[in-house]
Amino acid sequence: MYVVNTESIPGMRIVQIKGLVQGNTVRSKHFGRDFAAGLKNIVGGELKGYTELLTEARRQAVERMLAQAQQLGANAVLNVRFTTSAVTTGAAEMYAYGTAAVVEPATA
């Protein structure tokens, strides 16, 4: 599966557009991480727990988006974007979306 945030892929040509695919995940806070973050907020530095949270959320959203693309019979997702929305206090959504397409080598 090709996944890019550009509108084309070098050396490939778009055969068919399958439409918008999306994936999301809503994550909530975690007491242990909050406590560690509170301490880190005194001494400064990276909040590794939150970086992981963001990375996991992004990975899951992309996975779900790819599953949708696969179901549509696509082999590429173009122009991928991410957004987040706050759901309630202490919970946030990571949303990935893109255009599913069928691509093939341009020389074929």
Add this chain to the structure above:
Amino acid sequence: MNSDSIGMLFQLVFTVGVGGALLAIGLLAGRWAERRHLASLAQREEELRAMLLTDVRGFPVAAHPGQSVDPSGHARLVTGEAVISSDYFKTFVSALRKIVGGEMKNYQGLLDRARREATVRMLSEARAAGFDSVCNVRYAGYDITSGISGGKKPVVSVAVQAIGTAYRRRGA
């Protein structure tokens, strides 16, 4: 002096003492963390200098005569995330700054570090996968910690995500 006022005096000294200690810890530890992070960033950015990083939508090679985009269809989404925390001293000084307004250099520094870290992680992912260029870079800032403590005492931090498409140049 009765025991009541001694108690109050003790409480005052204690409060000021703890505040001062937190400020000192924040100043020293924060500065140390920042310096270490900046040094690490500078080193990794130097290692990644050969990577071509752009925010245009196409796959540019124009500035490098004799090169072309590798047409074998190898292109992939790469991402990098970083969440950087403020320290007690920065938060305190910035709270004072809010009274008079103006530029908040401390927080600018935090955002700068988060963005550079996210960029370095994205580029590292691209290089580890055998790519030498990343185009269409986009940055997003996330507010993931303001809600975390239920609004009582927000953790001051910045979260940045960098995304782009990695590809290869021929004749690079």
